[in-house]
Amino acid sequence: MTLEGKSVFSGIAIGRISIFKKADQQVIRKKVNDPEQEIARFEEAKEKAKTQLMALYEKAMKEVGEINAAIFEVHQMMLEDPDYVDSVYHIIRSQGVNAEYAVASTGDNFAEIFAAMDDDYMRERAADVKDISNRLIEVLQGNEQGEIHTEEPVILFAEDLAPSETVQLDKSKVLSFVTHLGSTNSHTAILARTMNIPAVIGVDFPQDVDGKMGIVDGYTGKVYIDPPFSLMEEYQQKKEKDEEKKRLLLQLKGKENITLDGKKINLYANIGGVSDVAAVLANDAGGIGLFRSEFLYLESKDYPTEEEQFSAYKTVAEKMAGKEVIIRTLDIGADKQVDYFNLGKEENPAMGYRAIRICLDRPEIFKTQLRAIYRASYYGTLAIMFPMIISVDEVRQIKKMVETVKEELAKEQIPFKEVELGIMIETPAAALVSEELAKEVDFFSIGTNDLTQYTLAIDRQNQKLDNIYDPHHPAVLKLLKMVVENGHKEGCWVGICGELGADTTLTETFLKMGFDELSVSPSMILKVREKIRSIDTTK
Ligand code: PEP
Numbered sequence: 001m002t003l004e005g006k007s008v009f010s011g012i013a014i015g016r017i018s019i020f021k022k023a024d025q026q027v028i029r030k031k032v033n034d035p036e037q038e039i040a041r042f043e044e045a046k047e048k049a050k051t052q053l054m055a056l057y058e059k060a061m062k063e064v065g066e067i068n069a070a071i072f073e074v075h076q077m078m079l080e081d082p083d084y085v086d087s088v089y090h091i092i093r094s095q096g097v098n099a100e101y102a103v104a105s106t107g108d109n110f111a112e113i114f115a116a117m118d119d120d121y122m123r124e125r126a127a128d129v130k131d132i133s134n135r136l137i138e139v140l141q142g143n144e145q146g147e148i149h150t151e152e153p154v155i156l157f158a159e160d161l162a163p164s165e166t167v168q169l170d171k172s173k174v175l176s177f178v179t180h181l182g183s184t185n186s187h188t189a190i191l192a193r194t195m196n197i198p199a200v201i202g203v204d205f206p207q208d209v210d211g212k213m214g215i216v217d218g219y220t221g222k223v224y225i226d227p228p229f230s231l232m233e234e235y236q237q238k239k240e241k242d243e244e245k246k247r248l249l250l251q252l253k254g255k256e257n258i259t260l261d262g263k264k265i266n267l268y269a270n271i272g273g274v275s276d277v278a279a280v281l282a283n284d285a286g287g288i289g290l291f292r293s294e295f296l297y298l299e300s301k302d303y304p305t306e307e308e309q310f311s312a313y314k315t316v317a318e319k320m321a322g323k324e325v326i327i328r329t330l331d332i333g334a335d336k337q338v339d340y341f342n343l344g345k346e347e348n349p350a351m352g353y354r355a356i357r358i359c360l361d362r363p364e365i366f367k368t369q370l371r372a373i374y375r376a377s378y379y380g381t382l383a384i385m386f387p388m389i390i391s392v393d394e395v396r397q398i399k400k401m402v403e404t405v406k407e408e409l410a411k412e413q414i415p416f417k418e419v420e421l422g423i424m425i426e427t428p429a430a431a432l433v434s435e436e437l438a439k440e441v442d443f444f445s446i447g448t449n450d451l452t453q454y455t456l457a458i459d460r461q462n463q464k465l466d467n468i469y470d471p472h473h474p475a476v477l478k479l480l481k482m483v484v485e486n487g488h489k490e491g492c493w494v495g496i497c498g499e500l501g502a503d504t505t506l507t508e509t510f511l512k513m514g515f516d517e518l519s520v521s522p523s524m525i526l527k528v529r530e531k532i533r534s535i536d537t538t539k
């Protein structure tokens, strides 16, 4: 049997399938003689659950950063919610029943109330109330939540995985996971990437796969159940080749990005959030060349606060331990829609109200982000770059805003460091006036994904045009060359952070053009390094 879904992390896994079972939640209503003793049991369970959540929070903080860990703090607070606690007390005392039953009823009631609310955020709290109630019941029953009862590592199948479940999985026992629900940006997908195991979502699977052998192909999104021996052999070989390649590439860790004739280039990584930093470090990137900060906004139900953003930027700065981290300011609009921004429908969203245009039009949002970045700058080496620039005037407006933010922080005696300021060159206009722009900033980073779209007038999202969306088009390459030359004339360093940066058929061209930096996805770092080390630019 072959099942299909959407891969959210590549790799190959072969092993036995185990369907993730939530711990046994059968709760029996029992009459008790001493309700006060049940109250005491509940209080004890609550303390134990809080300790568990605290440990999960610490673990998640280390592995995936504060933003993703925050859910466990929310759960700790929910356990102390007076309405929730009162309801449990009331059921125990008024009905004279066991604590398990009182917790289960309270959980069901509250989840129903939340689920019926209009507000999306509140509706989602229904799952959290269930989550904390289940945890309490497990503690009361003496069970451990969601333990994998097997010695052998497995391919874990689940309907969906709550963040609390994914984080507490024993990684050494999970080869891959396959879920029916979830999305590319869900907590589950983000955490899976951090766990560095192949993962496929959107797979509709029958229950009888439990215990069978399976193959997960994280490259194609295919999952094979009870595969024939020949397919197992084929995938075993693919897996070995995969591992061999990875092993060979790992030998390049710690090595310089230097050509045979001694030309050096910085190789940085692109990330979407705190959780990707582990992969950046594992692949030995020299820094982060593009932190797509809009993911903080996309993951949020409302504008992320200065504090939330500060904590994410600070975590990344600290984890990178002094290596440069370039944060790109909010780049929403077009394909990246966020409900609470109420951007409205546009005829031509790619050429519409987006990125820096929104930030300059809604300075309160921009200022919050700039304050958060500057505050975090104190904890590492940060740089800021601005997306979708078309004019010198925009850059001057931005710099004014930056000055205001710095003055305010200084007045408030909040420490910050000076940071490099750069712009993305992703419109033909910016490329054409790059000589003037270079006088205003410290660096350029070319966003070839958008630069190709706007230069060729081809919507990068339109599948029908995929075959002619060509970043190798001479018009695009001419602009790249022009931007490097203009940047260097004014003392700016120049890099590429679009997908083209990882295209090893062009690495030599980029080196010859004189690029100072390439920023690519973490998994491509060592491949590009390998390429650089094989090039002689004098030939
Ligand atoms: C780009 O346009 O090349 C780029 C790096 O930005 P994004 O893909 O996020 O638009």
Ligand code: MG
Residues within 6 Å of the ligand: 387, 426, 447, 449, 450
């Ligand atoms: Mg772009």
